[in-house]
Amino acid sequence: MLKIAVMIKQVPDSQDITIDPVTKTLNRSQARNVVNPPDVNALEAALLLKDKEGGEITVITMGPPMADVALLECMGRGADKGILVTDRFFAGADTWPTSYTLASTADYLGGFDIIFCGEETTDSSTGHVGPGIAEFLGYQQATYVNKVEYEEPFFIAERDIEGATETLRIGKPAVVTITLNANAPRNPTLKKKIEAYKKGITIVANKDLKLDPACIGLKGSPTIVKDMKTVADPVKTPVKPGIEELDKVISVLVERGIVK
Amino acid sequence: MANFKENIKRINSSESISGRMPDYDAIVVGAGNAGSAAAITMASKGLNVLLVDRADPPGAKNLSGGVLWGNDLAEILPKWQTEAPLERFIDNKKIGFLTEKSSIVIDFKTEFFRDNKIAHSVLRAKFDPWMAKKAKEAGALVIPGITVESLAIEDRTVVGIKESGDTITANVVLLAEGVNPRLSIEAGLRKPLQDRELSVGVKEVIKLSAQKIEDRFNLTKESGMASEYIVGSLGNLNIGAFFYTNKESISLGIVSPMEELRRNGVTHTYDLIEKFKSHPSIAPLIEGGTTIEYGAHLIPEGGIDSVPQLYGNGYMLLGDAAGLAFSNGLVLQGMNYAIVSGIKAGEAVAEAKARNDFTAKSLAVYEQKLGSTYALKDLKTFKDIRKVTNNPKMYTVYPQLLEGILLETLWERGQPKKKTRDVIGEAASKLSVGKVKALTDLYGIYRRM
Amino acid sequence: MIDIKEKLGTIKYDVDKEYPHITVDDAICAKCPHHFCVMACPAQCYTLQNGKLLFNYEDCVECGTCSVACDQGSVTWHYPKAGKGVVYKQG
Numbered sequence: 007m008l009k010i011a012v013m014i015k016q017v018p019d020s021q022d023i024t025i026d027p028v029t030k031t032l033n034r035s036q037a038r039n040v041v042n043p044p045d046v047n048a049l050e051a052a053l054l055l056k057d058k059e060g061g062e063i064t065v066i067t068m069g070p071p072m073a074d075v076a077l078l079e080c081m082g083r084g085a086d087k088g089i090l091v092t093d094r095f096f097a098g099a100d101t102w103p104t105s106y107t108l109a110s111t112a113d114y115l116g117g118f119d120i121i122f123c124g125e126e127t128t129d130s131s132t133g134h135v136g137p138g139i140a141e142f143l144g145y146q147q148a149t150y151v152n153k154v155e156y157e158e159p160f161f162i163a164e165r166d167i168e169g170a171t172e173t174l175r176i177g178k179p180a181v182v183t184i185t186l187n188a189n190a191p192r193n194p195t196l197k198k199k200i201e202a203y204k205k206g207i208t209i210v211a212n213k214d215l216k217l218d219p220a221c222i223g224l225k226g227s228p229t230i231v232k233d234m235k236t237v238a239d240p241v242k243t244p245v246k247p248g249i250e251e252l253d254k255v256i257s258v259l260v261e262r263g264i265v266k
Numbered sequence: 267m268a269n270f271k272e273n274i275k276r277i278n279s280s281e282s283i284s285g286r287m288p289d290y291d292a293i294v295v296g297a298g299n300a301g302s303a304a305a306i307t308m309a310s311k312g313l314n315v316l317l318v319d320r321a322d323p324p325g326a327k328n329l330s331g332g333v334l335w336g337n338d339l340a341e342i343l344p345k346w347q348t349e350a351p352l353e354r355f356i357d358n359k360k361i362g363f364l365t366e367k368s369s370i371v372i373d374f375k376t377e378f379f380r381d382n383k384i385a386h387s388v389l390r391a392k393f394d395p396w397m398a399k400k401a402k403e404a405g406a407l408v409i410p411g412i413t414v415e416s417l418a419i420e421d422r423t424v425v426g427i428k429e430s431g432d433t434i435t436a437n438v439v440l441l442a443e444g445v446n447p448r449l450s451i452e453a454g455l456r457k458p459l460q461d462r463e464l465s466v467g468v469k470e471v472i473k474l475s476a477q478k479i480e481d482r483f484n485l486t487k488e489s490g491m492a493s494e495y496i497v498g499s500l501g502n503l504n505i506g507a508f509f510y511t512n513k514e515s516i517s518l519g520i521v522s523p524m525e526e527l528r529r530n531g532v533t534h535t536y537d538l539i540e541k542f543k544s545h546p547s548i549a550p551l552i553e554g555g556t557t558i559e560y561g562a563h564l565i566p567e568g569g570i571d572s573v574p575q576l577y578g579n580g581y582m583l584l585g586d587a588a589g590l591a592f593s594n595g596l597v598l599q600g601m602n603y604a605i606v607s608g609i610k611a612g613e614a615v616a617e618a619k620a621r622n623d624f625t626a627k628s629l630a631v632y633e634q635k636l637g638s639t640y641a642l643k644d645l646k647t648f649k650d651i652r653k654v655t656n657n658p659k660m661y662t663v664y665p666q667l668l669e670g671i672l673l674e675t676l677w678e679r680g681q682p683k684k685k686t687r688d689v690i691g692e693a694a695s696k697l698s699v700g701k702v703k704a705l706t707d708l709y710g711i712y713r714r715m
Numbered sequence: 716m717i718d719i720k721e722k723l724g725t726i727k728y729d730v731d732k733e734y735p736h737i738t739v740d741d742a743i744c745a746k747c748p749h750h751f752c753v754m755a756c757p758a759q760c761y762t763l764q765n766g767k768l769l770f771n772y773e774d775c776v777e778c779g780t781c782s783v784a785c786d787q788g789s790v791t792w793h794y795p796k797a798g799k800g801v802v803y804k805q806g
């Protein structure tokens with residue numbers, strides 16, 4: 007019986023985000039919220055582990071109250087419990103307090119044998135939070151993992167290292183971050199969704215965690231955004247695949263001063 | 267499909283349901299207008315309701331023109347006009363013909379429409395999730411993002427739905443699955459779809475600023491315009507077209523009978539809408555706009571003849587799934603029909619529950635209730651309307667006749683003017699059909715409209 | 716004229732790469748007298764290339780037209796699963 011957690015974040019669907027032609031800022035208002043795509047792979051990796059070894063999966067997210075549907079969606083795919091970490095004290099967190107708050111939640115829930123995260127999010131893509139949680143909790147960690155198996159008392163994590171696979175043996179408890187498309191996530195089923203919606207989720211607030219307000223949320227965030235720049239769209243020159251148009255490729259590269 | 271009749275018979279014969287406690291009083295398949303209306307009706311009467319939709323959010327796969335007539339909606343959601351995501355209330359309705367070079371349009375703008383603001387343009391991907399949310403607030407369990415795979419049928423009774431190997435049971439299953447009702451067809455509760463009862467609707471939403479829309483169509487901040495056209499000039503096809511104003515966009519599209527498309531056989535449906543957009547009377551109206559969404563959907567246009575048996579042991583058919591939509595070239599309505607069928611089905615289930623009898627006999631009140639509303643009455647009254655909408659003369663001969671008369675009377679070409687009587691006579695004599703034949707034909711149209 | 720491909724680009728899809736919800740039977744299509752699906756499908760999922768029918772489900776808007784347009788029994792038609800497929804923003 008493994009005690010498994012999956013950290014998920016609700017993000018605006020990247021397909022729905024447009025760039026305002028005038029202000030050049032991201033327009034998220036029309037965007038549908040979805041579970042951060044690699045987190046769905048993280049959940050699937052957790053489900054595969056549970057299928058084999060047995061256990062209980064808790065999905066955890068820190069976010070606004072409307073993030074509950076993201077948890078219910080994961081429960082519809084087979085997670086057993088949903089925890090929504092939400093409080094105005096947690097708002098405005100950068101990756102440091104996010105990791106700290108999530109680690110504290112894991113601790114508050116009695117700790118886990120293994121915590122699954124996504125490799126990074128599609129809306130901030132720092133990849134900080136998984137390793138952050140591991141450090142705050144003092145767990146072992148493996149990043150960019152495709153597959154996790156259990157050989158008591160170790161986890162065997164297969165890691166993608168661009169062109170090769172590295173197999174790691176890590177001790178318990180551990181944090182792993184799972185890559186996008188590491189596996190083919192199963193669909194939610196009607197029965198599991200009904201159970202999820204009936205069971206509902208559990209809310210964890212700072213009255214439960216009792217964290218120092220100076221260490222969480224906006225106040226606990228060391229990052230200060232100094233400036234933001236909009237990058238111009240790269241100019242695309244279509245060429246046919248193969249060597250036929252190599253001359254064209256070279257002339258374009260020269261023209262743009264990339265090669266001399 | 268050989269055993270279609272047999273299946274119907276099997277399911278309709280009234281035998282009582284065997285033993286165990288079902289999971290729900292009612293399961294509704296489909297959170298379109300019909301399904302959500304039914305779920306709201308039942309849940310607000312305290313019934314235990316499950317509403318399942320294959321889209322997430324519910325309704326995100328639905329598409330209409332669409333002008334919603336809200337009379338029925340007001341019955342279950344009295345505050346719809348202030349709460350629902352609506353576009354513009356329609357106080358200007360236009361109907362007309364498009365010939366190759368002209369448009370002949372009746373422009374009806376009326377205080378009557380303005381007084382109660384009952385017709386609104388809507389965009390379904392915004393409107394439907396709201397209705398489903400209302401079903402949830404009324405107490406229904408709303409599950410999005412699940413496609414029901416089949417019906418569970420036992421002892422000639424629909425006892426529930428199946429998905430991923432699981433069966434969820436209910437006293438009654440309300441099939442509000444829309445115009446392409448796979449579950450109902452596969453279970454033999456209605457016949458497979460046929461050419462003659464369908465049109466293909468192809469639509470675009472074109473972004474245009476509110477200011478431009480209001481200026482171009484002479485509208486206020488909230489008011490809107492809806493036009494319907496009969497078009498016989500797009501590549502030898504007789505079709506309908508629509509053009510509606512939203513807050514900051516135009517919804518326009520073509521409605522093309524499957525029979526026409528097959529007869530023609532050489533025109534792509536996606537080219538038809540482009541031809542409509544480039545018609546000399548339409549192009550200037552969308553000038554400067556950009557297409558923000560393309561889409562397509564079928565429309566049930568079979569009239570009363572394609573309305574199947576509406577209920578049986580443990581099930582009912584609602585809205586488009588039951589062919590309950592109305593069109594006659596001047597109007598295209600289905601959302602209001604779907605909503606009224608949802609309400610009546612919901613009421614029928616509540617009564618059946620009070621009797622604790624969900625057999626066909628008990629659910630027959632649904633048809634009685636629906637029969638007393640405009641929904642079934644309209645379809646019966648206009649049972650021969652397809653003879654009009656299928657009449658090729660409606661699309662070519664008569665519009666050309668009108669065009670000819672108007673050209674003769676309104677176009678100053680430095681020629682001696684003719685008396686109107688002579689103009690009509692001459693235009694009529696140029697018709698490809700005889701005068702007498704045309705008159706009988708027109709009389710036929712008049713009688714059926 | 717806006718090209719149909721460009722218009723299809725305005726639609727949002729969550730394509731199910733594991734499950735093609737519509738399939739056609741190549742053997743039946745090869746003998747089809749009319750290829751009406753090519754004209755009827757509003758999303759250009761059916762195309763003819765050198766007389767051979769090609770079918771692509773990725774751009775499908777799930778309208779159901781081809782399930783009726785094909786009267787040769789070639790089309791096996793299902794809705795996509797789990798909310799996959801077309802997601803309208805306007806509708």
Ligand SMILES: Cc1cc2nc3c(=O)[nH]c(=O)nc-3n(C[C@H](O)[C@H](O)[C@H](O)COP(=O)(O)OP(=O)(O)OC[C@H]3O[C@@H](n4cnc5c(N)ncnc54)[C@H](O)[C@@H]3O)c2cc1C
Nearest residue numbers: 013014068098100101104123124126127130132133134135
């Ligand atoms: C330069 C910069 C400045 C920022 N400034 C601000 C700011 O001022 N105010 C502000 O509110 N935000 C700010 N953010 C956003 C905020 O830091 C992140 O959204 C958040 O800390 C998570 O980081 P991430 O999205 O990069 O996650 P990553 O580290 O990329 O995520 C990795 C994995 O961690 C898990 N995870 C991440 N977030 C959560 C979560 N909330 N709940 C559960 N699991 C999670 C998931 O498994 C995810 O796949 C800023 C981000 C950046 C890059």
Ligand SMILES: Cc1cc2nc3c(=O)[nH]c(=O)nc-3n(C[C@H](O)[C@H](O)[C@H](O)COP(=O)(O)OP(=O)(O)OC[C@H]3O[C@@H](n4cnc5c(N)ncnc54)[C@H](O)[C@@H]3O)c2cc1C
Nearest residue numbers: 296298299300320331332333414444467585586600601604
């Ligand atoms: C181009 C066009 C223009 C139109 N214009 C107008 C107009 O201006 N005014 C008007 O009143 N009407 C109009 N209509 C008609 C109107 O859209 C329909 O009549 C109406 O939407 C029918 O409602 P319904 O609830 O029966 O079906 P739908 O709204 O189609 O709902 C069916 C629901 O069932 C779901 N579903 C189907 N199968 C399953 C399954 N197996 N499992 C789970 N869920 C499932 C679908 O996702 C969908 O949400 C128009 C239609 C079209 C195509």
Ligand code: SF4
Nearest residue numbers: 744747752785787789
């Ligand atoms: S109509 Fe049917 S049989 Fe003919 S080409 Fe199309 S799919 Fe194939």
Ligand code: SF4
Nearest residue numbers: 756775776778779781
């Ligand atoms: S369902 Fe509609 S869009 Fe999809 S392939 Fe068939 S005709 Fe084309």
